[in-house]
Amino acid sequence: MFSLVHTVPLRRLLLEQAPTLALSLGIAELAYKFHSFLLEAGAFLVTWYALDALRHGLTAQRGAPEKSLPRCDS
Numbered sequence: 070m071f072s073l074v075h076t077v078p079l080r081r082l083l084l085e086q087a088p089t090l091a092l093s094l095g096i097a098e099l100a101y102k103f104h105s106f107l108l109e110a111g112a113f114l115v116t117w118y119a120l121d122a123l124r125h126g127l128t129a130q131r132g133a134p135e136k137s138l139p140r141c142d143s
């Protein structure tokens with residue numbers, strides 16, 4: 070997470086991740102009632118990943134290629 074925030078410009082984070090983050094939080098709040106923080110947090114992260122992958126696929130399909138993130142090899 071630290072690398073993501075410091076690697077990707079703030080404007081790009083707000084335009085690309087904020088909508089999927091907000092939608093994922095809404096889905097998690099309304100739909101996930103596992104009575105376990107760990108399960109609900111995991112389901113939220115999977116939802117965020119899936120929505121972001123869907124958004125990425127749709128923007129790539131429209132012919133708007135996204136810039137790839139630089140690799141963090143340590």
